[in-house]
Amino acid sequence: MKHIISLLMENEAGALSRVAGLFSARAYNIESLTVAPTEDATLSRMTIVTSGSDEVIEQIIKQLNKLVDVVKVLDLNDGRYIERELMLVKVKATGALREEMKRISDIFRGRIIDVADGSYTIELTGSGSKLDAFIEALDKTVILETVRTGASGIGRGDRILKV
Amino acid sequence: MDDSNQQKVSQISGAEIIMRCLQEENVKFVFGYPGGAVLHIYDALFKQNHFKHILVRHEQAAVHAADAFSRATGEVGVALVTSGPGATNAVTGIATAYMDSIPMVVISGQVPTAAIGMDAFQEVDMVGVTRPCVKHNFLIKDVRDIAITLKKAFYIAASGRPGPVVVDIPKDITAEFAEFDYPKTIEMRSYTPVVKGHSGQIKKAVKILLEAKRPMVYAGGGLVLGDASNELVKLARALGYPVTNTLMGLGGYPATDKQYLGMLGMHGTYEANNAMQDCDVLLAVGARFDDRVIGNPDHFLSVPRTIIHIDVDPSSISKRVKVDVPIVGHVQSVLAEMNEVLAAETIKPDAAALKTWWAKIDVWRAKKSASYDGSSSTIIKPQYVIEKLCEVTKGDAFVTSDVGQHQMWAAQYYKFDKPRRWINSGGLGTMGVGLPYAMGCQLAFPDAQVACVTGEGSIQMNIQELSTCKQFHLPIKVILLNNRYLGMVRQWQEFFYENRYSESYMDSLPDFVKLAESYGLIGMNIDKPGDVEGALQDAFAMKDKFVFMNFMTDQKENVFPMVPNGKGISEMILGSDTNANDAADEMEG
Structure with missing residues (x-):
């Protein structure tokens, strides 16, 4: 099952490689990983999307907690949470496609952020599955390039991950 | 620092700060090898007299010796190596300590800060290389961070589940100046190991233990590392329950105690493995159910039992x-x-159930699975050498071993009654540790009997340390069980590869006696069973001498019992099986 794990770690050189190294050394799946400093510059917040049996997820959480630089770990799937990901898609926009691409983008509440003679760049935010659905809705031949940030997650209401 | 060249009176160099830190940590020995990146550190080392530096002949041995010092004493071991090849040579030692959770601080030199990433001479990304085999590591980038970083390194190494910590220090940092301020205590928001167990869980565990009909206690290396032998002995005796130790736990529970069933696992006793499989309540203490201990986990879990696990x-x-x-x-x-x-x-424990359980265990014990045919008067059996070693040293020596058949025989036939006496590489299984391990033990306990049980394959992996032993007058006794084979490889090839002994014969061996003598040490050849005991007595009577004992042993002897790879622990091949080789073939099929 897919899990979204959030963690806070010391914002030190090499911190990211410790997490990435753990996942590869122990053969855990890693679907996406995002990291950036928080409002407290000494801390980084990371969101990891992974999958595995309950036993594997339990081990992942324990192993992450064991890393000396990791301050706190939270499995967002243990409660209610919000997941968001940003995607930029460059699509062909010539002839009839110009209108078509605009319409599909509107349906998914995307925004066209760059317009060129033969292409549009569409910005889209949402859950991973919404972004997947948008890609599915497009004819593969019109997609010139896609770039996704990987998921960021946050607990709902008073579920707060903070030191 | 802008003023790094203008030293204030109260400031000292980074190299001197390192010395002061080691002094604050009461370090007695630093095992190391100098080189370009650590020259400032070695200069500061020259001017101090708080700890002794042990110059090894290869960095791997420095780390092993520091590791053994820690295993024998419980203190944090310290090694010092230079950058690049010095650092990579240390990696096997670091990984060995990591697998067995040994607290250690390894200081490695690094090229100057400005040269990092430039593929400089003797540069290697030590923090990157060691990341998967350390508890934690640091690269110091400011002379003012040395003290706090070393404080953290010692704290992390020794607390929680112990492990090695690498501190990589660029050369320029060791030449800059700063005030020395060593923190008394340290707190890290990201690292807060649990110490006290949950009281509710502890009560629940005791209740379950008292309700057991077929109880079993299984204790591992964590018992030894946690210095908890006395507490376990008290608990086991109060309950009257059987106890087994893992390879790493030997000595944690006294081997000569009547409640002790011997070691369990791949080469464990018939009674320990069967009791482990058949018990209804299992108390696991500082052990980790690894593949060499419980065999196939599906087979282990095919019978129901309640497991309590302290770790x-x-x-x-x-x-x-x-x-x-x-x-x-x-x-x-x-x-x-x-x-x-x-x-x-x-x-109180269920006396009737316990009586029935012990009766069953006694039937298993009667198999005498840890026994061998000692009838030959011409060929030395390796097990016999270990039995005599145990007698001659009164079961009270520090016994280090290398990896292979001799390691298993030492584990099976030497009766360890005290923790921290059996020093071996259990997790990583590193050939070549035996001699440097003996060095670490002998330095920690200069008057103790230290025996290095080894094979002719393993000893040659760090044979250069004979020179270190000579330099520091270490009266180690090397017990070489020389069977001219990589014995454990040969045993697997006999059982599972139809006797195709691929590259497992050891040809062109040195004359070990002459080799020892060339270093100014004493060598002995022993090739008759009748000479074994006398030779051991002679060797150990030479209390201040290093003696290299070359025992020519049976070439085809195998380690029994044996649980073939992938089998359950109660599916053992015994030495008494009419044809152990066929039994092995059948099980593998």
Whole structure:
């Protein structure tokens, strides 16, 4: 099952490689990983999307907690949470496609952020599955390039991950 | 620092700060080897007299010796190596310590800060190279961070589940100046190991233990590292339950105690493995259910039992085997609390059930699975050498071993009654540790008997350390069980590869006696069973001499019992099986 794990770690050189190294050394799946400093510059917040049996997820959480630089770990799937990901898609926009691409983008509440003679760049935010659905809705031949940030997650209401 | 060249009176160099830190940590020995990147450190080392530096002949041996010093004493071992090849040579030693959770601080030199990333001479990304085999590592980038970083390194190495910590220090940092301020205590928001076990879980565990019909206690390296032997002995005796130790736990529970069933696992006794499989309540103490101990986990879990697991590392719990009552905490304090709860308890263990259980165990014991045919008067059996070693040293020596058949025979036939006496590489299985391990033990306990049980394959992996032993007058006794084969490889090839002995014969061996003599040490050849005991007595009578004892042993002797790879622990091949080789073939099929 897919899990979204959030963690806070010391914002030190090499911190990211410790997490990435753990996942590869122990053969855990890693679907996406995002990291950036928080409002407290000494801390980084990371969101990891992974999958595995309950036993594997339990081990992942324990192993992450064991890393000396990791301050706190939270499995967002243990409660209610919000997941968001940003995607930029460059699509062909010539002839009839110009209108078509605009319409599909509107349906998914995307925004066209760059317009060129033969292409549009569409910005889209949402859950991973919404972004997947948008890609599915497009004819593969019109997609010139896609770039996704990987998921960021946050607990709902008073579920707060903070030191 | 802008003013790094203008030293204030109260400032000292980075190299001197390192010396002061080691002094503050009461370090007695630093095992190391100098080189370009650590020249400032070695200059500062030259001017101090708080600890002794042991110059090894290869960096791997420095780390092994520091590791053994820690295993024997419980203190943090310290090694010092230069950058690049010095650092990479240390890696096997670091990984060995990591697998067995040994507290150690390894200081490695690094090229100057400005040269990092430039593919400089003797540069290697030590933090990157060691990341998967350390508890933590640091690269210091400012002279003012040296003291706090070393403080953290010692704290991390020794607390929680112990392990090695690497501190990589660029050369320029060791030449700059700063004030020395060593913090008394340290707190890290990201690192807060659990110490005390959950009281509710402890009460629950005692209740389950008292209800057991077929109880079993299984204790591993964590018992030894956690200095909890006395607490376990008290608990086991109060309950009257059988106890087994893992390879790493030997000596944690006294081997000569009547409740002791011997070692369990791949080469464990018939009684220990069967009791482990058949028990209804299992108390696991500082052990991790690894593949060499419980064999195939599916087979192990095919019969129901309630498992209580005490471990300081939460990630060791329910990793390979799902447990029912996890207790995270320091084994010593958890066992002490269990003893208190038990003392206050009015319920007693089920005497009738226990009697039936011990009767069953005695039937298994009667198999005498740890025995061998010692009838030959011409060929020395390796097991016999270990039995005599145990007698001559009165079971009270520090015994280090290398890796292979001799390691298993030492584990099976030397009766360890005290913890921290059996020093071997259990997790990583590193050939070549034996001699440097003996060095670490002998330096820690100069008057103790130290025996290095080894094979002719293993000893040659760090043979250069004979020179170190000579330089520092270490009166180690090397017990070489020389069978001219990589014995354990040969045994597997006999059982599972139809006797195709691919590259497992050791040809062109040196004359070990002459080799020892060339270093100014004493050598002995022993090739008759009748000479074994006398030779051992002669060697150990030379209390201040290093003696290299070359025992020519039976070439085809195998280690029994044996659980073939992938089998359950109660599916053993015994030496008494009419044709052990066929039995092995059948099981493999």
